[in-house]
Amino acid sequence: MGDSCCGGTVDIRALEARQRRVLMIVLAINLATFVMMLAAAIYSGSSSLLSGSLDNLGDALTYLLSLAVIGASMRAKAKVALIKGLLIFGAAVAVAVQIGWRLAHPEVPIFEAIGIAALLNLAFNGICLWLLTPYRHGDVNLASAWECSRNDVYEGFAVLLAAAGVWLFEAGWPDLVIAGALLLMFLRSSWRVLRNAWSELRVSGGR
Structure with a gap:
């Protein structure tokens, strides 16, 4: 009996x-890609790149929070997941403000910079998703981290599409359309994470 108990403790640890x-690796990747995407967004004048960089910063913060509650109670993890959902919502608000500013100050972004940055971001976020996939059906903490990483991969493909649209039409509106699509994705993801976290809080509160 004692051996079985000790074995279970060792397995959990x-x-x-x-x-x-895993979280330390994806945290480092997201911090690096945030810096790269932000620099590329400023250089290229791309709203979709800026939204991606803000998303990577938000993800880095959520992974840091996830690290803090590994081994904690389900209630603590659910509280952190609530914060993650609010961070995703904050990224959506920032993207909305950026889109509004670009509509008031239209310009054609540099598609080469968008494409290169998007390819690098997609490659690194693919690694993050691969690392987190085994934990996607785990507790609310790791599941929400996987959700953030999956959004990053979608975002990578979307920004590549923005670069192609800017090159094809020689206009800035494809970049804004993609930024708007990312805004909707952030809002949907925020709702999912907040809903799951709130449900977990209600369940754990009754224990």
Whole structure:
């Protein structure tokens, strides 16, 4: 009986150690891609790149929060997931403001910079998604981290489409259309994370 109990404790600690390693890797990747995407957004004048960079910064913060509650109670993890949902919503608000500013100050972004940055971002976020996929059906903490990473991959393809649209039409509106689509994706993801976290809080509050 004691051996079985100790074995279970060792398994849990090993799982938590693996989760910490994965989150530390994806945290580092998202911080690096945030800096790269932000620099490319400023250089190119792209709203879709700026929305992607804000998303990567928000993800880095959520992964940091996820690290903080590994091994904590489900209620603590659900509270952190609520914060993650609010961070995603904050990114959506920032994107909306940026779109409004670009509509008032139209310009044609540099499609080469958009395309190169989007390709790099997509490659690194693909690695993050691969690392987090084994935990996508785990607790609310890791599941919400996987949701953020999946959004990043969608975002990568969308920004590539924006670069292609800017090149094809020689206009800035494809970039704004993609930024608007990313805004809707952020809002949907925020709702999903907040809903799941709130449900978990209600369940854990009754225990």
